[in-house]
Amino acid sequence: MNKVIGFIGCGNMGRAMIGGVVKSGLLKPENVIVADGYKGSLDIASSEYGVNTTMDNKEVAKTSDIIVLSVKPNVYNSVIDDIKDFVKEDVVIVSIAAGKTIKDVEGAFGKDIKMVRTMPNTPALVGEGMTGICPNKNISKEEVEEVVNIFKSFGKIEIIDEKLMEVFISTSGSSPAYVFMFIEAMADAAVADGMPRNKAYKMAAQAVLGSAKMVLETGKHPGELKDMVCSPGGTTIEAVATLEEYGFRTAVIKGMRECTKKAKNM
Numbered sequence: 001m002n003k004v005i006g007f008i009g010c011g012n013m014g015r016a017m018i019g020g021v022v023k024s025g026l027l028k029p030e031n032v033i034v035a036d037g038y039k040g041s042l043d044i045a046s047s048e049y050g051v052n053t054t055m056d057n058k059e060v061a062k063t064s065d066i067i068v069l070s071v072k073p074n075v076y077n078s079v080i081d082d083i084k085d086f087v088k089e090d091v092v093i094v095s096i097a098a099g100k101t102i103k104d105v106e107g108a109f110g111k112d113i114k115m116v117r118t119m120p121n122t123p124a125l126v127g128e129g130m131t132g133i134c135p136n137k138n139i140s141k142e143e144v145e146e147v148v149n150i151f152k153s154f155g156k157i158e159i160i161d162e163k164l165m166e167v168f169i170s171t172s173g174s175s176p177a178y179v180f181m182f183i184e185a186m187a188d189a190a191v192a193d194g195m196p197r198n199k200a201y202k203m204a205a206q207a208v209l210g211s212a213k214m215v216l217e218t219g220k221h222p223g224e225l226k227d228m229v230c231s232p233g234g235t236t237i238e239a240v241a242t243l244e245e246y247g248f249r250t251a252v253i254k255g256m257r258e259c260t261k262k263a264k265n266m
């Protein structure tokens with residue numbers, strides 16, 4: 001791809017996407033420009049990925065064909081205010097913020113802009129991201145395709161209706177956090193029973209990775225895959241019964257519904 005992609009905000013999600021896009025080879029590092037208010041973050045991006053950096057958001061605005069706003073939702077309006085008069089005429093704006101609708105971002109620019117609302121997740125850093133994508137009405141099919149290709153370079157994508165974006169956040173944008181908690185809890189249990197911690201993390205993480213691949217690649221129902229592990233009178237069913245007793249699934253369902261609710265009310 002021969003366009004210049006700018007990132008404003010080089011925090012957790014910005015860094016994951018910059019790392020993902022550069023490692024995939026879709027973009028040359030010299031075609032990526034990153035702005036952040038903190039020089040330390042920029043130095044890391046520059047030394048790890050060789051991208052251009054600046055502390056001036058306007059410089060990203062002036063040079064980029066596609067701008068990814070990777071700052072927190074509460075500074076979106078001030079960042080947009082700062083750059084709106086400097087963006088290229090045909091610029092494509094990519095929003096990744098929880099709780100910011102297409103209407104919010106269009107309103108902050110105060111003019112017709114081409115934009116795509118997205119919700120990525122941090123596994124982008126290792127090429128296993130998942131991004132929900134929702135274009136606005138001003139953007140052409142070809143331009144949407146370009147944005148899709150950026151996100152595909154570090155994972156999978158789904159084009160979704162904007163009304164499902166909040167559910168997408170709890171299912172995908174936020175969910176790596178709960179998966180990490182699950183891995184951490186499994187490792188803690190293993191450590192409690194004598195497993196060295198570094199080995200415990202590796203085993204628990206590989207089990208999650210392999211199980212996820214089975215869901216994606218076999219097409220079997222997760223319940224069937226679970227049943228295949230539970231030997232009659234065996235070990236696994238004891239864990240399953242105890243997890244049910246402690247409300248494992250209910251905890252996940254309730255937690256995710258709170259996450260969706262928060263995304264709707266931000």
Ligand SMILES: NC(=O)C1=CN([C@@H]2O[C@H](COP(=O)(O)OP(=O)(O)OC[C@H]3O[C@@H](n4cnc5c(N)ncnc54)[C@H](OP(=O)(O)O)[C@@H]3O)[C@@H](O)[C@H]2O)C=CC1
Nearest residue numbers: 009010011012013036037038070071072073096097098120
């Ligand atoms: N983290 C995640 O897993 C995901 C996050 N998102 C979305 O990504 C966005 C960023 O989140 P996240 O990466 O977690 O947040 P971070 O706080 O880690 O990153 C935001 C970065 O933006 C910088 N920043 C703050 N103000 C400005 C400014 N005015 N100009 C330029 N840079 C600025 C911050 O610097 P400083 O710290 O010095 O203030 C920080 O480095 C949010 O909108 C969030 O909803 C979406 C999907 C997943």
Ligand SMILES: O=C(O)[C@@H]1CCC=N1
Nearest residue numbers: 097098169173174175
């Ligand atoms: O916690 C958040 O608000 C962001 C959005 C999805 C993941 N992190």
